[in-house]
Amino acid sequence: MSHIGILCPGAIGHLNPMCNLGIELLRRGHKVTLFGVPEVEEKISQSNLEFYEIGASDFPPGSIEAIYIQLGQLTGLEGLKLTIQFFEKEASMLFRDAPGAISDARVDLLLVDQVTSAGGTVADYLNLPFITVCNALPINREPGVPPYFTHWRYENVWWAKMRNQLGIAIFNYLSRPIWNVLVQQREIWHLPRHHQRDDAYSRLAQIAQLPQELDFPREKIVPWFHYVGTLKSPKDMEPVSLNKQSFSFEELDDKPLIYASLGTLQSHNWKIFHCIAEACLDIDAQLVISLGNPKAVPSKTNFPGNPLVVAFPPHQQLINRSSLVVTHAGSTAVSCLSSGVPIVAIPITTDQPGMAARVARAGAGEVVPLAKLNVAKLKMAIERVFEDRTYRDNAAKLRSAIQNAGGVVYAADVIEQVIHTKSPVFNSRLRGSV
Structure with missing residues (x-):
């Protein structure tokens, strides 16, 4: 049995798949703890996962909900900018609070939501293996794939790749506050420098919550990237929403x-x-x-x-x-x-x-x-x-x-293989294009 920690945003769309994956790991005999700000504890209370509170001084009860209400009133670029501001603040909090909490809980491996960019650096500092979980659309960058926040169609032509690279450069510029916090913290902790944004993702396994058939064709995806499909309960229950849902x-x-x-x-x-x-x-x-x-x-x-x-x-x-x-x-x-x-x-x-x-x-x-x-x-x-x-x-x-992608069962298999080998888990099913 291993003790698996989870770092992810407090939004229901991220918590539900992470909790479903955690529940599957619990079923297999592992201990699973989610590290989160105070108001997340109530949200995951139906999941049977353990909870370890962090970030109370930065995100007191009600603050996350207030941010989400504000985000719900914004569109397009303004919504993206607010999201970046939130993740910058979250990264600073994680660098301060997460190492002590994770060490105290004696975690063996971390599952890090892809948008929680600070998680991988925390794992590196603690010398812990970690796995990246893409609960939203994968944001792995490459010239052939339009940036995730655009409506651009996939076009395998030179001008589209130039357009995509420009979009990626704009996004990198907008998200530089998060990147700067990460780079600075790695220097403080004397960790190897990240040369590009994708260096923040796991080199053991990356798990994406969609089938490859739905994603745009990718040419530069790492061989330890796994399309697993939806991380949902076999009974179609949503553990984060369970105690509040009602319908006749x-x-x-x-x-x-x-x-x-x-x-x-x-x-x-x-x-x-x-x-x-x-x-x-x-x-x-x-x-x-x-x-x-x-x-x-x-x-x-x-x-x-x-x-x-x-x-x-x-x-x-x-x-x-x-x-x-x-x-x-x-x-x-x-x-x-x-x-x-x-x-x-x-x-x-x-x-x-x-x-x-x-x-x-x-x-x-x-x-x-x-x-x-x-x-x-x-x-x-x-x-x-x-x-x-x-x-x-x-x-x-x-x-x-x-259904063929494997869902939480396949994702848990990948996690257990990382636990047992501490080496990259290559995806034999990965295809170069769709």
Whole structure:
């Protein structure tokens, strides 16, 4: 039995897959501890993972929620800038608090969320093996792949690669506060210098929560990179949301179901929900809108038509019942495709444009950019996906790919192999292109 530590953001979209992976490792006899700020403890209370509090002085109770509310009100570049500011502050906190906590807990190996860039340096300082887990879209950089925060399509031509490199350079410039903190701390701790951003990721194993068939083709991916598909519970339960979810499935009628969800961060933008409801008025289907917040009051909404508005329903279970899902993309897109459900994406910020672009390339959905969102365009996209069987067929192909990828079982196998060998775990299934 090994003691495995987890470092990841406190957002539900990151905590749920990490907790599901932790639960699988618990089932195999390992001890698993998540290190997080105070308000994360309640979120993971249903998971049976142990919790070790850090960062209370920087992130007192309620502060993370306040940041997420602010992020939910921003779009595009402004949302990305706020995210970078948060991760810079988190990195400084981790460098101060995490080494002592992890040493005190006597951890043997760390699972580090890819966006928690400080985690690998903490592991290096403690001389601990660590594994990178990409709970969001992988942000590994290479010229052939558009930056994750862009809506750019994949094009295997010289001008697209030049465009991608320019986008990567812009992102590196915007995220330099995080990079500078990391570089400075490695100098203080007398650790080998990182020469490029991807040096912060594990050289033992990198685990991505999507199938390779959904990602853009990659030529420079490391051989210890593993596409494992969704890190979800076999029972489709979401451990972080379990104690707050409520929904009566008896309220569903016999019509096809259209489910609308903007996740937990962007769910404060009710103007988008209003547009979705109006776009669905003449479509012969039942619309269910998730407000993504257990504190939301559905009775205060005034959306057109008669949609069923719910504060915080069981997300995956409703996806499973749906004919299509209208979403901001992000991790919700992979959840939909894991059930073979096509998508109409309205990407808002961070990695959502990149995920939406991948869904469109796979033929499993349509994209309506937020800047071009109106009722007519959204209605046209919904009707196209709703009526054309091709989208559902392509979503079904991705469902098979996700099932074949292995999920939490394969991810846990990789982790255990690292534990046993302390050497890179090469992916024999990795293909050079899709």
